Amino acid sequence: VVFFLSDYGLADEFVGVVHAVLLRQVPDVAVVDLTHGIPAFDVRAGAEALARAVPHLGPGVVLAVVDPGVGGVRRGVAVRAGDGRWFVAPDNGLVGPAAEACGGVAAVRDLRKPGDAPATFDGRDVFAPAAAALAALGTPPPGAEVDPASLVRLTPALATRGSEGGLVVLRAPVTWVDRFGNVQLGATGDEGPPPGADGILVRVTAPPGGDAAPGARPTSFRARRVRAFSDLGDGELGVLGDANGRLAIVVREGSAAASTQLSAGGVVELVW
Amino acid sequence: VVFFLSDYGLADEFVGVVHAVLLRQVPDVAVVDLTHGIPAFDVRAGAEALARAVPHLGPGVVLAVVDPGVGGVRRGVAVRAGDGRWFVAPDNGLVGPAAEACGGVAAVRDLRKPGDAPATFDGRDVFAPAAAALAALGTPPPGAEVDPASLVRLTPALATRGSEGGLVVLRAPVTWVDRFGNVQLGATGDEGPPPGADGILVRVTAPPGGDAAPGARPTSFRARRVRAFSDLGDGELGVLGDANGRLAIVVREGSAAASTQLSAGGVVELVW
Amino acid sequence: VVFFLSDYGLADEFVGVVHAVLLRQVPDVAVVDLTHGIPAFDVRAGAEALARAVPHLGPGVVLAVVDPGVGGVRRGVAVRAGDGRWFVAPDNGLVGPAAEACGGVAAVRDLRKPGDAPATFDGRDVFAPAAAALAALGTPPPGAEVDPASLVRLTPALATRGSEGGLVVLRAPVTWVDRFGNVQLGATGDEGPPPGADGILVRVTAPPGGDAAPGARPTSFRARRVRAFSDLGDGELGVLGDANGRLAIVVREGSAAASTQLSAGGVVELVW
Numbered sequence: 001v002v003f004f005l006s007d008y009g010l011a012d013e014f015v016g017v018v019h020a021v022l023l024r025q026v027p028d029v030a031v032v033d034l035t036h037g038i039p040a041f042d043v044r045a046g047a048e049a050l051a052r053a054v055p056h057l058g059p060g061v062v063l064a065v066v067d068p069g070v071g072g073v074r075r076g077v078a079v080r081a082g083d084g085r086w087f088v089a090p091d092n093g094l095v096g097p098a099a100e101a102c103g104g105v106a107a108v109r110d111l112r113k114p115g116d117a118p119a120t121f122d123g124r125d126v127f128a129p130a131a132a133a134l135a136a137l138g139t140p141p142p143g144a145e146v147d148p149a150s151l152v153r154l155t156p157a158l159a160t161r162g163s164e165g166g167l168v169v170l171r172a173p174v175t176w177v178d179r180f181g182n183v184q185l186g187a188t189g190d191e192g193p194p195p196g197a198d199g200i201l202v203r204v205t206a207p208p209g210g211d212a213a214p215g216a217r218p219t220s221f222r223a224r225r226v227r228a229f230s231d232l233g234d235g236e237l238g239v240l241g242d243a244n245g246r247l248a249i250v251v252r253e254g255s256a257a258a259s260t261q262l263s264a265g266g267v268v269e270l271v272w
Numbered sequence: 273v274v275f276f277l278s279d280y281g282l283a284d285e286f287v288g289v290v291h292a293v294l295l296r297q298v299p300d301v302a303v304v305d306l307t308h309g310i311p312a313f314d315v316r317a318g319a320e321a322l323a324r325a326v327p328h329l330g331p332g333v334v335l336a337v338v339d340p341g342v343g344g345v346r347r348g349v350a351v352r353a354g355d356g357r358w359f360v361a362p363d364n365g366l367v368g369p370a371a372e373a374c375g376g377v378a379a380v381r382d383l384r385k386p387g388d389a390p391a392t393f394d395g396r397d398v399f400a401p402a403a404a405a406l407a408a409l410g411t412p413p414p415g416a417e418v419d420p421a422s423l424v425r426l427t428p429a430l431a432t433r434g435s436e437g438g439l440v441v442l443r444a445p446v447t448w449v450d451r452f453g454n455v456q457l458g459a460t461g462d463e464g465p466p467p468g469a470d471g472i473l474v475r476v477t478a479p480p481g482g483d484a485a486p487g488a489r490p491t492s493f494r495a496r497r498v499r500a501f502s503d504l505g506d507g508e509l510g511v512l513g514d515a516n517g518r519l520a521i522v523v524r525e526g527s528a529a530a531s532t533q534l535s536a537g538g539v540v541e542l543v544w
Numbered sequence: 545v546v547f548f549l550s551d552y553g554l555a556d557e558f559v560g561v562v563h564a565v566l567l568r569q570v571p572d573v574a575v576v577d578l579t580h581g582i583p584a585f586d587v588r589a590g591a592e593a594l595a596r597a598v599p600h601l602g603p604g605v606v607l608a609v610v611d612p613g614v615g616g617v618r619r620g621v622a623v624r625a626g627d628g629r630w631f632v633a634p635d636n637g638l639v640g641p642a643a644e645a646c647g648g649v650a651a652v653r654d655l656r657k658p659g660d661a662p663a664t665f666d667g668r669d670v671f672a673p674a675a676a677a678l679a680a681l682g683t684p685p686p687g688a689e690v691d692p693a694s695l696v697r698l699t700p701a702l703a704t705r706g707s708e709g710g711l712v713v714l715r716a717p718v719t720w721v722d723r724f725g726n727v728q729l730g731a732t733g734d735e736g737p738p739p740g741a742d743g744i745l746v747r748v749t750a751p752p753g754g755d756a757a758p759g760a761r762p763t764s765f766r767a768r769r770v771r772a773f774s775d776l777g778d779g780e781l782g783v784l785g786d787a788n789g790r791l792a793i794v795v796r797e798g799s800a801a802a803s804t805q806l807s808a809g810g811v812v813e814l815v816w
Contacts, residue, residue, distance in 0.1 A: 001295060003288070009581075009723035010282060010554060013597045016547070016578035023545060023576060024602030032295060034288035037281075040724050041797050053285045056396065058296030068797045072774025118772030120726075120794075121787030124600065179281035180312050182392075228390030230344025243393030250392075253313050253340045273567060275560070282554060304567060306560030309553075325557045328668065330568030451553035452584050454664075500662030502616025515665030522664075525585050525612045 001030045001060030002131050005050055006123060007038040008065070014121070018063075018128045025132035032060075041068040043092050044154055045264060048175050051097035052244045054085075062098065063131040064089040065123040072118075076111035076126050077151070078140040086140065088131040090122070093154035105148040109140045159187035167271050168193075172247065174266040181255020183262045184248045189241020193272040197225040200239055201271035202249060204260055221260055223249065223270075235259075239270065273302045273332030274403050277322055278395060279310040280337070286393070290335075290400045297404035304332075313340040315364050316426055317536060320447050323369035324516045326357075334370070335403040336361040337395040348383035348398050349423070350412040358412065360403040362394070365426035377420040381412045431459035439543050440465075444519065446538040453527020455534045456520045461513020465544040469497040472511055473543035474521060476532055493532055495521065495542075507531075511542065545574045545604030546675050549594055550667060551582035552609070558665070562607075562672045569676035576604075585612040587636050588698055589808060592719050595641035596788045598629075606642065607675040608633040609667040620655035620670050621695070622684040630684065632675040634666070637698035649692040653684045703731035711815050712737075715749075716791065718810040725799020727806045728792045733785020737816040741769040744783055745815035746793060748804055765804055767793060767814075779803075783814065 002022055008014035015036050022029050034053050038046040046066035054062070067074075067090040075091040082103020087095040088111070099105050111130055119125060133141045159172035170192065172185040193200050202221040223237035232238045232252040237259060242248040249256045249268070262268060274294055280286035287308050294301050306325050310318040318338035326334070339346075339362040347363040354375020359367040360383070371377050383402055391397055405413045429445035442464065444457040465472050474493040495509035504510045504524040509531060514520040521528045521540070534540060546566055552558035559580050566573050578597050582590040590610035598606070611618075611634040619635040626647020631639040632655070643649050655674055663669060677685045703716035714736065716729040737744050746765040767781035776782045776796040781803060786792040793800045793812070806812060 003292065005285070005288070010579060011581035012720075012722045013549070013579040013593045014723075016549070016576055017597050017600045019576045020547065020578075020597070020601045023574065024600075027602070030295065032288055032291045034292075035282060035285040037283035049285045053289050053292070056289045056296075057292045058299075069774060071772030118774070119787065120773065120784070120792075124787065176284075178284045179286075228343030229392065230341060230390070240392070243391065243396065248392075275564065277557070277560070302567065304560055304563045306564075307554060307557040309555035321557045325561050325564070328561045328568075329564045330571075448556075450556045451558075500615030501664065502613060502662070512664070515663065515668065520664075 001032060001058065002063050002135050003032045003034055003053070003057055003060055004063045005034040005038065005046060005053070006036045006065040007040050007042060007046060008036045008123065009040075010036055014123065018123050021124055021128040022132050022135070025129060026136045029132065029135050038066050042066060043068065043094050045176070046094050047097050047154055050095065051101055054098040054101050061085075061131050061134045062087045062089075062095070063127055064094050065127055066090075066094055067092070067122060070122050071120055074152075076122060076130070077146075078109040078111060078130055078134065078143070079105055079151070080107040082106050086134045088127050088134065090127075091152050093152045096151065096153045105151060108146045108148050108151055109143040110146050111141065111143050157186050159185065159191060161191070164271065170270045172268060172270070174262050174264050174268060175246070177257045177262065177264055181257040182242065182248050182250045183256045183260065183268075184242060184244070184246050185268065187247045188245055189247050192239055192241070192247040193225045193270060195225055195227070197272050199272075200225060201269075202237065202239075202260065203269040203271065204262055205267050205269060219261070229253070273304060273330065274335050274407050275304045275306055275325070275329055275332055276335045277306040277310065277318060277325070278308045278337040279312050279314060279318060280308045280395065281312075282308055286395065290395050293396055293400040294404050294407075297401060298408045301404065301407050310338050314338060315340065315366050317448070318366050319369050319426055322367060323373055326370040326373050333357075333403050333406045334359045334361075334367070335399055336366050337399055338362075338366055339364070339394060342394050343390045343392055346424075348394060348402070349418075350381040350383060350402055350406065350415065351377055351423070352379040354378050358406045360399050360406065362399075363424050365424045368423065368425045377423060380418045380420050380423055381415040382418050383413065383415050429458050431457065431463060433463070436543065442542045444540055444542070446534050446536050446540060447518070449529045449534065449536055453529040454514065454520050454522045455528045455532065455540075456514060456516070456518050457540065459519045460517055461519050464511055464513070464519040465497045465542060467497055467499070469511075469544050471544075472497065473541075474509065474511075474532065475541040475543065476534055477539050477541060491533065501525070545576060545602065546607050546679050547576045547578055547597070547601055547604055548607045549578040549582065549590060549597070550580045550609040551584050551586060551590060552580045552667065553584075554580055558667065562667050565668055565672040566676050566679070569673060570680045573676065573679050582610050586610060587612065587638050588701075589720070590638050591641050591698060594639060595645055598642040598645050605629075605675050605678045606631045606633075606639070607671055608638050609671055610634075610638055611636070611666060614666050615662045615664055618696075620666060620674070621690075622653040622655060622674055622678065622687065623649055623695070624651040626650050630678045632671050632678065634671075635696050637696045640695065640697045649695060652690045652692050652695055653687040654690050655685065655687050701730050703729065703735060705735070708815065714814045716812055716814070718806050718808050718812060719790070721801045721806065721808055725801040726786065726792050726794045727800045727804065727812075728786060728788070728790050729812065731791045733789055733791050736783055736785070736791040737769045737814060739769055739771070741816050743816075744769060745813075746781065746783075746804065747813040747815065748806055749811050749813060763805070773797070
């Protein structure tokens with residue numbers, strides 16, 4: 001099995017061609033498309049999606065391509081995690097969080113070949129063949145073993161907890177807005193307000209480095225800690241622990257992103 | 273084989289994770305994605321799509337997830353149709369029309385387990401494992417047999433036929449607008465105007481419960497009963513029996529939805 | 545293996561139903577979706593995508609459906625290329641360039657049956673069964689052998705090379721804008737400016753037959769010939785030979801289509 005994630009989208013034939021290359025090399029391979037809807041060039045969003053998916057995968061190789069640096073000096077790598085799972089990807093931080101979830105990085109192989117020409121479609125020409133080799137043989141294609149410490153890693157966007165007038169303030173990045181408008185935060189469900197908390201203040205602030213209009217004040221909302229969507233009334237904002245163990249801001253049968261104007265990369269403060 | 277339909281979209285990893293769960297449990301399963309483009313929370317649109325697809329499916333289990341009530345009190349069910357086909361879905365009406373097309377509902381099993389925690393991703397945690405069990409063994413996971421009559425059913429949106437000044441008036445709901453802009457109605461091809469009918473009046477009225485602007489009059493168009501797109505001239509509106517045996521309003525190489533501003537949930541009157 | 549390309553999109557169940565039909569007829573078939581994101585009715589875009597994909601496909605039948613003439617007088621055909629690969633498609637030019645890439649058209653079989661009813665979903669009812677028969681048996685379904693010269697062919701959109709005040713002027717159609725905004729031209733990488741060329745003038749002109757506003761002058765930009773995205777500075781426009789051997793206008797980690805307002809069907813002049 002090859003699990004395949006990318007920012008290729010489905011409008012073009014990129015994904016289909018990678019499938020064809022995998023199948024040509026390993027005729028009985030099964031390819032599972034995790035998603036190809038990662039926003040173009042958004043390595044962090046790809047890393048988040050991969051980390052959410054990886055606990056649910058059975059045996060198989062992960063092929064992940066979100067690759068703004070294609071054709072440049074960045075390495076391609078095959079990464080073996082502590083639990084034995086292989087990842088094939090550009091070395092730009094994409095597989096870091098997923099590999100952590102699989103026991104950390106145990107070994108790294110450099111997929112560059114001497115004299116490689118500049119290229120624009122390494123997913124087809126480099127990463128798919130490497131993933132196919134791993135799927136067929138369990139061994140990566142030839143390449144230099146490199147120090148796991150040399151892997152590029154993303155700076156994690158962490159939640160911070162403070163206080164304000166006797167109240168708890170949890171400041172957390174928005175890591176994902178899903179198709180239903182659920183707003184997932186970079187914090188675990190346990191870090192959020194306690195069960196039953198009501199009147200939680202949700203303060204939307206500018207993203208880090210973002211330009212707030214002069215004099216603009218954060219927009220704020222009220223929310224309630226719930227266990228499930230169904231605990232909420234129509235249009236009511238809720239905070240819950242989601243299916244990935246993360247804290248999320250939600251609306252029942254509606255879009256919390258539309259209600260709050262939050263999007264991935266934004267920052268929110270919960271005060272209770 | 274598992275046939276999988278949902279409103280998960282393809283931007284997120286939901287569909288991929290469900291595939292992974294199925295494959296992990298049944299390594300040789302083939303998963304056919306019927307569509308994941310059902311509008312979010314739109315149970316009726318999902319039920320229509322499933323009913324259109326099911327006559328063309330070979331042996332296999334149907335996994336259908338359009339689930340606005342996830343985490344609430346709605347049941348998850350495994351439904352066996354009269355022809356032996358199993359459906360796994362939330363009990364919200366989603367599989368009713370498709371099960372009817374397969375000989376009606378023969379048996380229903382409740383997939384809830386005592387002590388189930390509230391949840392936000394039952395597709396992954398409840399329905400996929402149940403579908404996998406059915407695909408592997410042909411038997412559903414343990415669960416109480418419940419009365420088929422207790423299944424939630426959608427109120428069908430039916431066409432009605434009347435007359436007006438000696439003319440036939442067929443009032444029909446719009447059940448689907450496809451990617452090409454073909455407007456499918458909740459009526460069979462046979463219920464429509466006879467072959468060769470010309471000058472059919474197509475009256476667009478407000479959707480049931482919709483707010484028509486005060487004094488607004490229905491917009492109307494003229495159409496011709498045809499056998500195929502190719503019988504139509506450029507931009508001409510046609511009425512035909514479509515590939516699902518339904519009456520549809522169409523434009524050759526163009527969008528009847530764009531021409532008429534009709535969309536799913538709307539209502540149209542054909543007068544001839 | 546069946547390789548499947550269409551303009552069906554993924555919002556509806558069209559693609560899923562075709563998969564189901566293939567699988568029903570050939571239980572162990574593997575179906576690779578090349579793409580279903582071809583713009584509706586855009587035969588030329590489909591032909592381009594198919595020609596780009598086909599060099600990377602292993603053994604298997606190609607099923608291609610972009611079919612504005614469905615239900616009309618156009619034929620359905622099974623086309624055998626010089627290298628033995630079969631294509632199943634409407635006879636509207638869709639498979640021409642891909643078949644050329646496979647050694648030209650060796651044989652053509654007419655898939656029409658006497659008495660065929662008008663239809664709206666030949667992908668499901670005609671082309672998928674024919675592709676399944678080919679995948680299972682290697683032989684096409686019964687049908688009249690017809691003259692390969694009778695196949696409908698698209699007029700190729702060719703680049704032309706001229707001169708202007710001692711400079712080279714390459715006038716080329718835009719054949720594709722991909723998801724990342726790379727603008728692919730109907731010219732090979734070798735036909736473009738030489739390595740290292742700087743200050744290349746990129747003149748955007750009206751598409752053939754397009755209406756330029758009276759007095760409108762072409763918009764122009766400057767670009768540099770590069771080997772890879774990474775040779776470019778932020779926002780800088782580049783010209784390179786892409787992964788399909790074609791000339792393309794690109795921006796590093798950005799959209800050349802957004803920068804230049806070029807889209808498929810447009811025409812551009814490169815002057816150096």
